[in-house]
Amino acid sequence: MEANRQKYAADITSIKEAHERIKPYIHKTPVLTSETLNSISGKSLFFKCECFQKGGAFKFRGACNAVLSLDAEQAAKGVVTHSSGNHAAALSLAANIQGIPAFIVVPKGAPKCKVDNVIRYGGEVIWSESTMSSREEVASKVLQETGSVLIHPYNDGRIISGQGTIALELLEQVQDIDAIIVPISGGGLISGVAIAAKSIKPSIKIIAAEPKGADDAAQSKVAGKIITLPVTNTIADGLRASLGDLTWPVVRDLVDDVVIVEDGEIVEAMRMCYEIMKVSVEPSGAIGLAAVLSNSFRSNPCWKDCKNIGIVLSGGNVDLGCLWDSLRGSQSN
Amino acid sequence: MEANRQKYAADITSIKEAHERIKPYIHKTPVLTSETLNSISGKSLFFKCECFQKGGAFKFRGACNAVLSLDAEQAAKGVVTHSSGNHAAALSLAANIQGIPAFIVVPKGAPKCKVDNVIRYGGEVIWSESTMSSREEVASKVLQETGSVLIHPYNDGRIISGQGTIALELLEQVQDIDAIIVPISGGGLISGVAIAAKSIKPSIKIIAAEPKGADDAAQSKVAGKIITLPVTNTIADGLRASLGDLTWPVVRDLVDDVVIVEDGEIVEAMRMCYEIMKVSVEPSGAIGLAAVLSNSFRSNPCWKDCKNIGIVLSGGNVDLGCLWDSLRGSQSN
Incomplete structure (x- = not known):
């Protein structure tokens, strides 16, 4: 696995370096267990609670590593991104801690609570139209004008290395994990976790959890x-x-x-996190629990071999009103 | 403090014994911190998250210690209580783990979610009228018929010792705590915490947090x-x-x-627990945070001397719909 950095944008060394770098700033998040959920799933589940991470999501790990990896000259000019979600807030917070500017391009119509988070953490909001082309155009203008550094939310080795520190902690906190279930979107989180976990324990299974309405990773795996x-x-x-x-x-x-x-399975998993574990997770955060409880996981080849399963509860930034509406909506269905 | 058991129903020895007894069954709950809440309060706050305890509240510690303290003959006949709240669920769970019966006298009209918890954990529900006299009468009938042991929710040395284990863990998890803020009701939780914490660190301050509409402890302290x-x-x-x-x-x-x-301060603290810490706490559980943020604490003699403050988030059993209604209600005020 030592050769991974030649193959991939991160390896176990870059992930360990990231951990040393960000340790003073991040929360070492706890791992929670629930006998009720073990009994429902028939497995021993270990929930790595990144919803308790600073900024309310794992994103702070990567953002913090990226900001701390800048040299003084780069750092002075600040960082920019055009994500409007947890990465934007995390980057604002990481930049704020280092005392450097964060320029966050936010599309018009972005949820107020997400924009509020960016502002709360000291990010400078720059509005764009809601299209991706407008976002990229505005971001590129900011880059030119400020000389700041673009920090992509996932397609960046520093980000991948930062997210991989979750696996370092989880495998230290819990012995004998057979599999880790990780939400997949752009792939930064699962890439870091997979590289770190398989370097430490090559036999570990890494399972992505993906919503049906955005199943591009599953399709990509099939298409190659x-x-x-x-x-x-x-x-x-x-x-x-x-x-x-x-x-x-x-x-x-x-x-x-x-x-x-x-x-529907995601909403039900959110409800279980809230009611049984007393933890607030956003829909993306609950998908790992949804996956382990799903019929499709039970028919997965991994099912029989995996007894102890780590689940990354990736984030908790959900408006309480939205949560309640989702749960109530699912109940009346 | 060694003489405390002569003075009080528990002492540091009974609390340490309780800890050894219940350790295999309880969760060692994590301590969470939040820089946002530190900055709002001007203190360093350490939240001992008993909302993550089995059964969703600290009550399981005392109930488990009480059940495990029974001799075999007593245990075989089971336990009884007429609390309808977290103690009832905790006692059901503790009895269930030991394979003994738990008879729970529940007043008609008790919240469905609380009754559901009792049933989920294997307690046998016995209905009474809603008056205290009917509850006591029915409980006493159950005691006579079954020969079971009454486990009072707080006025019991075994319960006090069990709840005191929270302080053992907290003072081990965090160094240099100057004060612990603890919700007060019947006094079982705060008694255990006070005895344990002051035995370990005599200078520590123990602050009770009490709602204005049930301020009997404050009045009792004044009246002597x-x-x-x-x-x-x-x-x-x-x-x-x-x-x-x-x-x-x-x-x-x-x-x-x-x-x-x-x-209103309690509801606001619940909102902060949910939005900032991503933790679900019931109103009783949030009162410690409400206290540390209150004007009355700022005018308290302890305020200046306390830098590092432990707060017991005592429980998380709140119906999401009720929580949302409370928060929405407070927002429109």
Whole structure:
């Protein structure tokens, strides 16, 4: 695995270096267990609670590593991104801690709570139209004007290495994990986790959890190349991105399988997280639990061999009103 | 403090024994921190998350210790209580783990979710009228018919010792705690925490947090004797009980002060737990955060001397719909 950095944008060394770099700034998030959920799933589940990470999601790990990897001259000019989700807030927070500017291009119509988070963490909001082309255009203008550094939300070795630190902690916190279930979107999180976990324990299975309405990773695995979807349709707003050229090779080689779940299963998993575990997770965060409870996982070849399963609860940034509406909606269906 | 068991129903030895006894069954709950809440409060706050305890509340510690303290003959006949709240669910779970019966007298009209919890954990529900006299009458009938042992929710040395294990863990998990803020109702939780914490660190301050609509502990401290209120009126349904003859002496001697908070402050603290910490707490569970943020705490003599403050988030059993209604209600006020 030492040769991984030649193959991939990150390897176990870059992930360990990232961990040393970000350790003073991140929360070492706890691992929670629930006998009720073990009994429902028939497995021993270990929930790595990244919803308790600073900024409310795992994204802070990668953003922090990226910011801390800049040299002084780069750092002084600041960072820019055009994500409007958890990465934007995480990058704002990471930049804020280092005292450097973060320029966040936000499309008009982005949810107020996400924009509020960016502002709360000191990011400078720059509005664009809602199309991707407008977002990229505005971001590129900001880059030119400020000389700042673009930090992509996932297609970046520094980001992948930062997210991989989750696996370092999880495998230290829990012995004998047979599999880790990880939400997949652009692939930054699962790439880091897969590289780290398989370097430490080559036999471990890495399972991606993906919503049916945005199943481009599953399609890509089947096609053997990156498939992008013209439209996505899922409640999991954090899982709509497509794989990048740096994350795809890792997903192709190191992700053992993709479990696809319906939005209804995601909502039910959110309810269980809330009611049984007393933890608030956003839809993207709950998808790992949804996957382990799904029929499609039970028919997966991994099912029989995996007893102890790590699940990354990736984030908790959900508006309480939206959560309640989702749960109530699913109840009346 | 070695003489405490002569003075009080529990001492550091009984608490350490309780910890050894219940350790294999309880969760060692994590301590969470939030820089946002530190910055709002001006203190370093350490949240001991008993909402993640089995059964969703600290009550399982005491119930488990009580059940495990029974001899074989007693245990075989089972346990009984007439609490309808978290203690009932906790006792059901503790009895279930030991394979003994738990008879739970539940007043008609008790919240469905609480009754569901009792049933889920294997307790046998026996209905009574909603008056305290009917509850006691039915419980006493069950005691006679079954020969089972009454486990009082707080006025019991085994319960106090079990709850005190929270302080053992907290002071091991965090160094240099200057004060612990603990919700007060019947006084079982705060008695155990006060005895344990002051035995380990005599200078530590123990602050009770009490809702204004059920401020009998504050009144008792002023009067120098147990005051019971004819009526209570607070959203914190777990904090309506009165002190018992075993908890009062501890509260009188070892609790440094009582901070009284309004229901609106409790709801606001619940919102912060949910939005900032991603943790679901019931109103009684959020009162410690409400207290540390209250104006009345800022004018408290402890305020200046306390930098690092432990807060017991005592439980998380709240119906999501109720939570949402509370928060929405407070927003429109």
